[in-house]
Amino acid sequence: MFATYGQTGTLTVTLVDPNGVVINPAYAANNPNIVTYSADTNVATYNFSNATSGQWQLQLQGSNIPAGGTTYVTFAAFDSNLTLTGNTDEDQYTPGAKATIVATLSGSPSSATVTATILDANGATQSINLSSIGGGNYQATYLVPNVLGYVEVRLVATGTTASGASFERGESLIFLISSDNSNEIYLPIILKK
CATH class of the missing domain: 2.60.40.1930 (Macroglobulin (MG2) domain)
Structure with a gap:
């Protein structure tokens, strides 16, 4: 699971898996057997039934951000027997x-x-x-x-x-x-x- 929380503004969250596959809301909608995406005003999450092992990238794009800035928090968790x-x-x-x-x-x-x-x-x-x-x-x-x-x-x-x-x-x-x-x-x- 990858989750992101933003206090204010609009947040777009994109993932890049270890094989270079770009995962966005459209990809999730077209591949529900691989990933599910959910979002509301301040939170976006991607859930994988079987995530690829390796280095992932989480990319954030903010818009409508106040002049003073905002705070974003990201989180990733994976099930493992290790x-x-x-x-x-x-x-x-x-x-x-x-x-x-x-x-x-x-x-x-x-x-x-x-x-x-x-x-x-x-x-x-x-x-x-x-x-x-x-x-x-x-x-x-x-x-x-x-x-x-x-x-x-x-x-x-x-x-x-x-x-x-x-x-x-x-x-x-x-x-x-x-x-x-x-x-x-x-x-x-x-x-x-």
């Missing part, structure tokens, strides 16, 4: 502790690499590779820095499926670094005047 899930061994750590990051890749790919990009509360990033520990599981240890606040872990798995197609899957996790594990909460403070 999934990536992840977790850390704790939700909260103290500086100097070791966090264990675990990822599980289901669907039996023929080859895969899993990496974690770690973004700390100061905005610094660090990338680490997770090692395969068998059964579709991957693991790495991360030395927790002395940077208090929330940390995002972005897991990415890339590789080849059993049928030879390339794949990429992603998952995001968060954990807290606290000086004393006392369940402190760090929230952004927004001042409105």
Whole structure:
């Protein structure tokens, strides 16, 4: 499924599949066994019963857009037996502790690499590779820095499926670094005047 939402103006959504086929509302109307298209004032969606694997393009054309511009949001989702899930061994750590990051890749790919990009509360990033520990599981240890606040872990798995197609899957996790594990909460403070 590909979906697009626009706040104001008129939106035309066109897709280009991995074989270069241009998919627009007219194509969908003539090929209902391949794709269905629906749209209303602000939302347009294309649904496929069996989408072609590979790189897709989503093209947006706006008209009647206000002088100040507008916001568009796009979304794509596909069913697959190849999934990536992840977790850390704790939700909260103290500086100097070791966090264990675990990822599980289901669907039996023929080859895969899993990496974690770690973004700390100061905005610094660090990338680490997770090692395969068998059964579709991957693991790495991360030395927790002395940077208090929330940390995002972005897991990415890339590789080849059993049928030879390339794949990429992603998952995001968060954990807290606290000086004393006392369940402190760090929230952004927004001042409105």
